Amino acid sequence: MSRSAELAALIRERAGDKPPAFGMILGSGLGHLAAKVEGVAIPYSDLPGFPHAGVSGHVPQLVIGQLEGTRVAVFGGRSHYYESGRADAMRLPLEVLAELGCDRLILTNAAGSLRSDIPPGALMLLSDHIAFAGTNPLIGEATDARFVPMTDAHDVDMRAGLRAAAEAEGVELPEGVYCWFSGPSFETPAEIRAARTLGADAVGMSTVPEIILSRFLGLRCAAISVITNMGAGLSDEAISHDHTEAMAPLGAAKLEAVLRRFLRD
Ligand code: HPA
Numbered sequence: 076m077s078r079s080a081e082l083a084a085l086i087r088e089r090a091g092d093k094p095p096a097f098g099m100i101l102g103s104g105l106g107h108l109a110a111k112v113e114g115v116a117i118p119y120s121d122l123p124g125f126p127h128a129g130v131s132g133h134v135p136q137l138v139i140g141q142l143e144g145t146r147v148a149v150f151g152g153r154s155h156y157y158e159s160g161r162a163d164a165m166r167l168p169l170e171v172l173a174e175l176g177c178d179r180l181i182l183t184n185a186a187g188s189l190r191s192d193i194p195p196g197a198l199m200l201l202s203d204h205i206a207f208a209g210t211n212p213l214i215g216e217a218t219d220a221r222f223v224p225m226t227d228a229h230d231v232d233m234r235a236g237l238r239a240a241a242e243a244e245g246v247e248l249p250e251g252v253y254c255w256f257s258g259p260s261f262e263t264p265a266e267i268r269a270a271r272t273l274g275a276d277a278v279g280m281s282t283v284p285e286i287i288l289s290r291f292l293g294l295r296c297a298a299i300s301v302i303t304n305m306g307a308g309l310s311d312e313a314i315s316h317d318h319t320e321a322m323a324p325l326g327a328a329k330l331e332a333v334l335r336r337f338l339r340d
Contacts (some may be wrong), residue, residue: 076265079170086175090115090139094176095148097338098294100165100285102153102184103316105301106134108331109151114140119152124167126154137168143338148172155281156208157259162284163212169285171258179233180289181337183330185319186253186279186300187262188307189271193302196325198333199299200237200252201229204283205275208257211320212284223290233297240337241254246329251276253300255283264308270332278306299333301326302313 076084093259101108109116119125119135141147154164172180184211186199193199213221234250243247254270256262258280262270270278282298287295303322304314312318 078124079167079174080169082124082171083174085122086117086137086139086171087115091257092296093146095139095146095172096177096179096212097145098148098172098177098180100152100182101182102151102281102301102323104303104320105183105187105327105330106151107327108334109134109136109138112138112140112142112147112149115137119336122144126152126164129303135232143335145338147338148175148177152260153281153285155258156210156284157257157280162208162210162214163288165285166212166288167225169288169292169294172337173294180294180296181233181334182282182285182298184298184300184322185303186277187304187306187314188277188302189267189306190251190276192329193251193276193339195302195304195322197302198241198246198248198326198329199277199300199302200234200250201253201282201300202234203229203252205252205254205273206283206287207254207270210257212288216291220291223287225287225290228286228290228296230295230297233295236340237297237299237337240340241333243340244332244336246333248299248333253282253298254278256280261314262307267306267308299330301330
């Protein structure tokens, strides 16, 4: 049995057989939603090979259960490329999700905005992304399945559903392009200007490798950024991880309303 099949069997034993309708990966400062799922929490430490998710603001556990009447599998912690130098750090959790029979994934992250009309506290739905970190989570994958088309990486139907949910909740949900920087240092003002020139609307250090892996595994996905700051050089505020964590709750309430409505409808 493959490692993902073994872990899926262990998870089914604790949380039941029914496939989750959605997987969710929660970003920095956005993990509180996991606590609202009625179900079973499995610490990553019980799941050999799962990342230790060492970034503050992330709770390293998988929660499987009901949220708004929908069965979900929520990853409270993610591992980032900058923690290990491995862009495929989330491959095993995503393989397990697919193994559980789940075929849709919602990702959230904290991000810096490049657009004055999408200020801190706002949400942005990813319409597309730019993988600017200079690596790819499928490097080393030896099968031809590695040549994954990315044309429709951000699922059109899921995005329409999320936009409808936002409208029903009275939450603005503009769409934009997310540019993945490796981190862990924040960008320079020149890098932010470069990203803007390249067509990005927001910058961040996560999500893109998970989207590539998801498409590889046949999962459909959509991602929402919570804007915690303007990109470096675009405002006077100091950028820091503490600031990201302090600002994430501003958008988190809106994000929760949108996600709950989306799951309910
Ligand atoms: N840059 C990269 N990642 C981030 C930022 C940023 O400005 N804000 C929150 N995550």
